[in-house]
Each structure stands twice: as C-alpha cells, then as structure tokens.
Amino acid sequence: MVEKEYLKKIGFLKDLPDRILEKIGAISQLETFDEESLLFRQNQEKALLYMLVSGKVFLNSRSASGKSLTLDEVTPGRTFGVSTLLGGGHASTFTAICAETSTMITVSGEQMRQLFIDDFETGHAVILKVVELFRSRMEMHTRQFIQSLANHPEIRVL
Amino acid sequence: MVKIEDLKRINLLRDIPDHLLEIISREAQLNIYGKDTQLMTIHEKVDTFFMLIMGQVAIKKELTPRIDIIFDFIQSGSSFGTSALMEGSISSYTAVCQEPCEAITLSGLRIRELFKDNHELAYYMLQGAARQYKKKMDIRAKMIIKTLDENPELKGAVHDIENLTPVA
Numbered sequence: 001m002v003e004k005e006y007l008k009k010i011g012f013l014k015d016l017p018d019r020i021l022e023k024i025g026a027i028s029q030l031e032t033f034d035e036e037s038l039l040f041r042q043n044q045e046k047a048l049l050y051m052l053v054s055g056k057v058f059l060n061s062r063s064a065s066g067k068s069l070t071l072d073e074v075t076p077g078r079t080f081g082v083s084t085l086l087g088g089g090h091a092s093t094f095t096a097i098c099a100e101t102s103t104m105i106t107v108s109g110e111q112m113r114q115l116f117i118d119d120f121e122t123g124h125a126v127i128l129k130v131v132e133l134f135r136s137r138m139e140m141h142t143r144q145f146i147q148s149l150a151n152h153p154e155i156r157v158l
Numbered sequence: 159m160v161k162i163e164d165l166k167r168i169n170l171l172r173d174i175p176d177h178l179l180e181i182i183s184r185e186a187q188l189n190i191y192g193k194d195t196q197l198m199t200i201h202e203k204v205d206t207f208f209m210l211i212m213g214q215v216a217i218k219k220e221l222t223p224r225i226d227i228i229f230d231f232i233q234s235g236s237s238f239g240t241s242a243l244m245e246g247s248i249s250s251y252t253a254v255c256q257e258p259c260e261a262i263t264l265s266g267l268r269i270r271e272l273f274k275d276n277h278e279l280a281y282y283m284l285q286g287a288a289r290q291y292k293k294k295m296d297i298r299a300k301m302i303i304k305t306l307d308e309n310p311e312l313k314g315a316v317h318d319i320e321n322l323t324p325v326a
Contacts, residue, residue, distance in 0.1 A: 063307035071303075116281060127285050131287050141295075141298055145229075149221060149227065
C-alpha cells in the first residue's frame with residue numbers, strides 16, 4: 001500500500017481526487033531497486049506501471065541493426081509503462097534499467113484494469129489522463145516533424 | 159440514429175458492450191460528404207467526433223504558405239476528431255475528404271454530457287481513443303528509431319527525444 005501523499009508527487013496522477021488516489025494507493029507498492037536493476041526488456045510484455053519517486057531510469061531501445069539508443073532518462077515524478085493500463089498485451093518498445101538506486105511506485109496493470117471495471121468513475125478519470133498524455137505527445141512529435149521539414153534546405157527554397 | 163451493426167464496424171468501438179452501443183446509436187448520425195469537403199479546420203474548436211464508414215479522409219497541415227503536408231489518411235473503420243471527447247479542444251490539423259465519404263458523427267458537446275452521467279461509456283470510449291493514439295505513437299517511434307539508427311548525428315537535433323516512448 002502507498003500513501004496518497006506519494007502519489008501526489010507523480011505528475012500523471014497529481015490532479016486526481018483523493019478518493020481515487022486512495023483506491024490506486026491500496027493496490028500499489030513502493031519499491032527500491034539497485035543501480036543497474038533491469039525492470040523489463042524490450043519486446044517483453046509489460047505487467048506493471050512504474051512511477052518514479054527518486055533516482056533515475058534509462059529507457060533504451062535496440063534497433064534492427066543491433067545498435068542501442070538511450071531514448072529517455074526518466075526523472076522523479078514521471079511515469080512509464082502506461083500502456084499496461086490499456087490491456088491487449090502490448091510488448092515494450094524499450095528496455096528499462098535503473099541508472100542509479102531508484103525508488104518507485106509500482107502497480108499491476110491487471111489490478112488497475114480490474115479497478116477500472118469495478119469503479120468506472122475511477123476508470124474514466126485515469127483513462128482521460130492517459131488520452132490527454134498521449135494526445136499532447138502526438139501533437140508535440142507532429143509539430144517537431146513539421147518544423148524539421150519546413151527548415152529543410154530543399155523545402156525552404158520553394 | 160444509426161444501426162448498432164454500423165457502429166461495430168468502427169475499430170475504436172470494438173470492445174464496447176452492446177448496451178453502451180445502443181446509447182451511442184441513439185446519439186449518432188450518419189452523414190455523406192462530397193469530395194473535398196473540409197470536415198475539420200486547423201486551430202478551430204473540435205465539435206464533432208467522426209467515425210468513417212466509407213471513403214478516405216486526408217489529415218493535413220500547412221508546411222509553408224505554398225505547401226500542405228498530408229501526414230495521415232483515415233480509412234473506413236478508423237476515426238478522427240478524438241479531441242471532441244475532451245473539453246475545450248482545438249484542432250491541430252485540417253481534415254478533407256479525398257473522395258465521397260460516409261461517416262458516423264457524434265456531437266462532442268453531447269458525448270461529453272453523456273460521459274458525466276455514464277462513466278462506463280466514458281471509460282470504454284476513452285480506452286478506445288487511448289489505444290488508437292498508442293498504435294500511432296508506436297508506428298512513429300519505430301520510424302524515428304530507424305532514422306536515428308541510420309543517421310545517429312540527428313539525435314542532437316531531436317529536442318524532445320526524451321518524450322518519444324516513455325508511455326509505451
């Protein structure tokens with residue numbers, strides 16, 4: 001069980017009402033992982049949602065040619081593994097590994113999805129946050145793609 | 159009003175129980191649009207959620223005053239205008255029919271009112287929208303990883319790479 005004060009430190013959840021945070025807290029765990037702990041591997045199905053309280057986590061992806069790219073350095077307050085809330089067996093597009101000793105709140109995707117079904121108000125509130133998060137990231141990527149293209153020398157001369 | 163059978167042809171609604179599809183069917187309308195009809199306009203409020211039954215819709219943005227870029231084609235079974243499911247959303251693109259189209263539409267205002275009273279409906283519809291975003295994000299992430307693999311010097315130019323896949 002995790003107290004709601006910890007959950008309020010997580011950007012993804014901080015605006016949710018206490019009633020909902022208490023329900024999520026009841027099925028969450030606070031865990032500490034050592035440096036270099038492997039949380040999950042690329043192409044492996046994820047089972048947990050991770051919310052970082054302290055420390056740092058690297059998200060690495062191995063390309064088809066075998067090169068490893070660090071896509072992200074997750075810092076406290078941020079979340080990864082959100083797609084486990086959607087069900088449907090999504091395989092991870094990256095490997096998650098602790099860059100230093102890290103404390104995080106973990107919650108089973110299956111238990112969260114069961115909570116959503118048992119209490120649709122909670123499901124509505126959390127899934128709305130997921131949609132808003134995905135939508136803002138999609139728009140950001142599109143904006144950057146358009147900007148990069150507009151600055152391309154061959155486009156600028158047109 | 160539209161038939162439940164028509165709603166079942168829409169990917170986003172595929173996991174929605176029949177009793178909720180009945181509610182949607184009462185609120186939905188079936189519309190036919192001619193080629194080149196502009197269904198959504200960039201920077202304008204999104205009032206309608208569209209579910210395409212037939213035809214093709216181009217999703218585009220202005221690259222320069224003389225060039226538009228089409229970054230997605232919506233085909234039958236797919237939906238767009240998801241922002242209408244959320245309060246106060248502004249369109250980030252323009253949507254134009256590439257050919258005569260048949261679409262089921264829902265008023266954003268009405269569906270948001272329904273969401274306030276029926277959290278089960280809200281949960282299932284928003285879950286469908288989140289899955290749709292996830293699928294598109296995964297495709298883009300793979301494209302960017304492939305591009306960075308082939309052109310590692312570009313990594314420094316991708317300012318938001320830290321936000322590429324943390325939600326996946």
